[in-house]
Amino acid sequence: MLYYIYDGSFQGLLTAVYEAYYRREEPFDITPENNFSGDLFARQVHIKTDGDKAGRVFRAVKEKISPRAIKQVYYVFLSEIMQRETLIYCYLKKGFKLGKDVDLYLTDKTVHEIQKVSQKVGREKHRMLGLIRFRKLVGDIYYAPIEPDYNIVTLVAPHFARRLSDQNWVIHDTRRGSAVLYNKKEWVLAQLDPGREFRLSEEEKDYQQMWRGYFNSASVPGRTNTRLQRQFMPVRYWKYLIEKQEL
Amino acid sequence: MELAEKLKILSAAAKYDVSCSSSGSRRANVPGGVGSAAYSGICHSWTDDGRCVSLLKILFSNECLYNCAYCVNRISSDTPRATFTPEEVADLTINFYRRNYIEGLFLSSAIYRNENYTMELLLKTVKKLRHEYNFNGYIHLKAIPGADLALISEAGKYADRMSVNIELPSEEGLKLLAPRKKKEVILKSIGSLTENIKRYREERKVFKNTPTFVPAGQSTQLIVGATPDSDLKIMRLSETLYKSFDLKRVYYSAYVPVSNDPKLPRISSPPLVRENRLYQADWLLRFYGFSAGELLDKQHPNLDLELDPKASWALRNLHLFPVEINTAEYRMLLRVPGIGVTSAKRIAAARKVGSLGYEDLKKIGVVLKRARYFITCRGKYFGDVNIREDLIKNKLVGSFQRKSDGKQLTMFNDVVPYR
Ligand code: SF4
Numbered sequence: 268m269l270y271y272i273y274d275g276s277f278q279g280l281l282t283a284v285y286e287a288y289y290r291r292e293e294p295f296d297i298t299p300e301n302n303f304s305g306d307l308f309a310r311q312v313h314i315k316t317d318g319d320k321a322g323r324v325f326r327a328v329k330e331k332i333s334p335r336a337i338k339q340v341y342y343v344f345l346s347e348i349m350q351r352e353t354l355i356y357c358y359l360k361k362g363f364k365l366g367k368d369v370d371l372y373l374t375d376k377t378v379h380e381i382q383k384v385s386q387k388v389g390r391e392k393h394r395m396l397g398l399i400r401f402r403k404l405v406g407d408i409y410y411a412p413i414e415p416d417y418n419i420v421t422l423v424a425p426h427f428a429r430r431l432s433d434q435n436w437v438i439h440d441t442r443r444g445s446a447v448l449y450n451k452k453e454w455v456l457a458q459l460d461p462g463r464e465f466r467l468s469e470e471e472k473d474y475q476q477m478w479r480g481y482f483n484s485a486s487v488p489g490r491t492n493t494r495l496q497r498q499f500m501p502v503r504y505w506k507y508l509i510e511k512q513e514l
Numbered sequence: 515m516e517l518a519e520k521l522k523i524l525s526a527a528a529k530y531d532v533s534c535s536s537s538g539s540r541r542a543n544v545p546g547g548v549g550s551a552a553y554s555g556i557c558h559s560w561t562d563d564g565r566c567v568s569l570l571k572i573l574f575s576n577e578c579l580y581n582c583a584y585c586v587n588r589i590s591s592d593t594p595r596a597t598f599t600p601e602e603v604a605d606l607t608i609n610f611y612r613r614n615y616i617e618g619l620f621l622s623s624a625i626y627r628n629e630n631y632t633m634e635l636l637l638k639t640v641k642k643l644r645h646e647y648n649f650n651g652y653i654h655l656k657a658i659p660g661a662d663l664a665l666i667s668e669a670g671k672y673a674d675r676m677s678v679n680i681e682l683p684s685e686e687g688l689k690l691l692a693p694r695k696k697k698e699v700i701l702k703s704i705g706s707l708t709e710n711i712k713r714y715r716e717e718r719k720v721f722k723n724t725p726t727f728v729p730a731g732q733s734t735q736l737i738v739g740a741t742p743d744s745d746l747k748i749m750r751l752s753e754t755l756y757k758s759f760d761l762k763r764v765y766y767s768a769y770v771p772v773s774n775d776p777k778l779p780r781i782s783s784p785p786l787v788r789e790n791r792l793y794q795a796d797w798l799l800r801f802y803g804f805s806a807g808e809l810l811d812k813q814h815p816n817l818d819l820e821l822d823p824k825a826s827w828a829l830r831n832l833h834l835f836p837v838e839i840n841t842a843e844y845r846m847l848l849r850v851p852g853i854g855v856t857s858a859k860r861i862a863a864a865r866k867v868g869s870l871g872y873e874d875l876k877k878i879g880v881v882l883k884r885a886r887y888f889i890t891c892r893g894k895y896f897g898d899v900n901i902r903e904d905l906i907k908n909k910l911v912g913s914f915q916r917k918s919d920g921k922q923l924t925m926f927n928d929v930v931p932y933r
Binding site for chain 2: 368370371372373374379393396397398399400401402403409411426427429430431432433434470473474476477478480481482484485486487489490491492493494495496498499500508509510
């Protein structure tokens with residue numbers, strides 16, 4: 268059984284797809300190196316990430332399949348689900364055969380799965396655009412910790428770069444230890460220690476207090492329906508919501 | 515009075531306005547500015563009653579001159595009063611916005627001193643936000659009926675959405691419960707906004723640098739259950755507002771008993787099921803190609819509380835069913851109970867590359883629990899009873915009651931999942 272081992276980056280995965288076509292050697296599975304438990308009979312090919320090859324696959328997907336296809340593939344990659352690589356590879360194989368029509372084959376398991384997972388990621392991204400809460404720190408930095416299911420920090424960054432373009436901000440995925448940092452000009456992805464402590468600015472508590480007060484009084488008595496509330500805003504997201512924290 | 519105290523009073527006073535949508539505008543940020551609008555709108559939180567919080571929804575003032583019977587802020591009501599300053603509103607908006615608590619501001623007001631004075635204060639506030647604070651987030655501004663039309667149209671240059679609340683669906687209702695509100699005045703304000711929105715839109719087609727005017731359109735709100743008006747009357751009014759006045763949304767708000775004024779109906783809880791049915795019917799008008807006359811008529815002036823409006827329509831029109839999933843026109847797919855826009859689109863896409871059987875429908879994620887009584891797949895019918903009104907109704911109502919447990923009563927506000 269042939270295994271392709273890559274470095275876990277999106278570019279690396281696209282390079283692996285390139286190699287699979289170039290070598291005409293079907294991988295049984297594509298796995299990131301930190302996840303490979305190598306079995307006895309495994310034959311391994313180590314993929315060296317190559318920006319040029321990755322770029323060619325990227326463009327080919329966009330042009331020969333569709334812009335939607337490349338977006339879906341990227342979202343599925345960010346989902347970090349088990350065996351995402353193989354799912355992506357199978358979808359791309361179908362895509363190169365069927366062209367842009369591939370996404371009409373909704374009864375096909377691979378196509379269905381790709382769309383389902385990428386929709387889930389898209390939905391969480393959209394949800395996070397609303398649920399991210401910045402705290403103002405001393406030194407005029409707005410800091411937002413998050414713990415999303417999927418690895419979506421880079422997906423939400425452009426939105427905030429446009430919207431909050433005149434303030435310094437940080438969105439910190441505390442589970443993955445990664446963060447996007449924005450300095451009023453551009454954003455970058457960086458590593459950020461999950462345990463780091465921050466000092467709130469002086470006025471921060473007042474606004475938090477007012478927001479909590481606003482939130483609590485916005486509900487209409489007699490219409491309470493916490494089940495619906497939790498359906499839209501699952502409890503796992505409450506940890507960093509100002510309005511859901513007691514003082 | 516402290517800012518926090520004012521916020522408490524003036525947000526509590528505003529919450530009965532159900533609209534909270536932040537959609538429909540593409541306002542972009544500018545260098546050095548703060549804020550942008552998202553066309554599809556963004557919810558930032560959900561309150562304990564399951565409603566989306568998108569905008570900071572406050573009244574500028576609740577010191578009202580009027581005495582509308584159904585309203586907590588009427589002059590004769592014993593309630594704490596407060597009035598903001600434009601600076602306070604701008605400060606709160608900006609600081610909430612920078613922390614990503616909100617998509618923007620929804621500013622309304624009671625009639626403070628007089629109509630023009632109130633409208634001027636609202637105008638001053640939004641101007642301050644746009645010009646001094648360079649704010650490009652979403653603003654929904656209430657137009658005060660009775661204020662000069664010139665003031666209202668001036669405000670439209672700064673707002674993304676504006677609304678004039680009709681409140682009561684009939685003139686008699688207004689006379690009885692809100693004697694200082696006049697139907698002609700309300701409709702005139704709505705009409706002048708409609709005209710200006712149209713004019714600016716036309717001009718923008720020719721001159722790209724024409725400023726925007728209420729780009730997300732206008733909306734209104736109707737109170738349901740405070741007057742004896744029928745659903746037929748309400749849906750006809752909504753239809754006119756959508757068709758002739760080009761409104762983006764009509765909101766329905768179940769009357770919440772606030773006083774024991776003998777002019778008001780005696781009810782112990784708001785008519786939530788009815789409100790929900792009206793939202794569903796409204797959805798059918800806007801996205802499913804239905805007309806008010808198809809859903810309701812003199813024999814059926816009110817929506818069925820047991821069944822959703824699409825299902826009741828279908829049962830009254832069984833001669834049109836079943837439809838063949840592989841060949842039915844898209845607009846007919848949309849009329850099948852249990853099939854929503856998403857499912858209809860999926861069916862339309864998938865059948866392009868192969869004919870669909872019953873199992874295929876399941877695979878592509880179409881829920882068939884209700885739809886199966888109204889469709890065939892490759893000529894085969896999959897309902898477990900014959901196509902007869904009483905038999906199918908029995909099935910549909912049964913399934914509704916089993917799964918409801920109050921869940922059906924919750925689909926109000928901006929999210930009305932419709933199947
Ligand atoms: S005008 Fe009527 S509805 Fe509006 S705040 Fe005053 S009393 Fe209430």
